[in-house]
Amino acid sequence: MKSxxxxxxxxxxxxxxxxxxxxxxxxxxxxxxxxxxxxxGSAKGFGGIKARIKHHLAKDKKRLWWHIDYxxxxxxxxxxxxAYAETLAIDEEYVARGFSRSSCWSIAVPKFGSTxxxxxxxxxxCVCNIDSCMEDLRNIFISLGLEPHxxxxxxx
Numbered sequence: 001m002k003s004x005x006x007x008x009x010x011x012x013x014x015x016x017x018x019x020x021x022x023x024x025x026x027x028x029x030x031x032x033x034x035x036x037x038x039x040x041g042s043a044k045g046f047g048g049i050k051a052r053i054k055h056h057l058a059k060d061k062k063r064l065w066w067h068i069d070y071x072x073x074x075x076x077x078x079x080x081x082x083a084y085a086e087t088l089a090i091d092e093e094y095v096a097r098g099f100s101r102s103s104c105w106s107i108a109v110p111k112f113g114s115t116x117x118x119x120x121x122x123x124x125x126c127v128c129n130i131d132s133c134m135e136d137l138r139n140i141f142i143s144l145g146l147e148p149h150x151x152x153x154x155x156x
Contacts, residue, residue: 004084006048009092009146011137012039012056013081014071024070030109032071036080036126036133037108038099039068040119042092049084057153067113068123079153083137085146093119098140104128105136 014037021031043052055061056072057079064070071077096119099105105124113122126133134150141148 004050004053004149006050006086007044007088008049008084008086009040009042009090009095010049010053010082010084011095012041012053012068012072012079013037013083013134013137014039015078015080016071017076017078020074020076022070022074024067024109024112025064026115027067027109027112030112032108032125036130038105038124038126038133038137039071039113040092040096040099040122040124041066041068041113044088053082053084067115081134081150082153083141083148083150085141085148087146090144090146092122093117094144095140096120096122096124098143099124102136102140104133 016032016034016037019033021029024030043049059073061069061073100120104127106127107121108123108125110121138148
């Protein structure tokens with residue numbers, strides 16, 4: 001994780017291994033079907049991307065702070081890949097908008113991770129094959145002038 005920049009945007013690629021329902025803070029009970037999901041976030045404050053990703057990868061969280069914590073703390077959910085880019089100018093809302101416009105990603109839960117944002121959601125389900133979804137993810141970052149870096153979560 002030493003090469004990961006301090007501040008920027010990221011997308012967690014989550015493998016939800018079985019259908020599940022979970023209570024998620026202000027969103028209430030949500031149900032997700034088995035599959036690949038992308039969660040869009042940013043880390044521009046203290047600790048930056050490294051600290052945020054480390055938090056997301058930990059299963060044992062002392063406090064469920066963000067909506068995504070309710071998923072990443074579950075045994076059914078595995079973070080498979082992390083995509084990130086260094087930026088101070090581009091906010092996660094722009095990345096989420098790219099996912100919203102994509103034919104390979106659909107909104108999984110409205111307002112997930114974005115109750116304080118204008119974005120429709122920050123959680124999207126891959127509705128194409130994994131290669132197409134990964135290529136689309138790269139293209140979303142590139143279209144925003146970002147240089148995407150994608151790594152397997154096991155290597156972090």
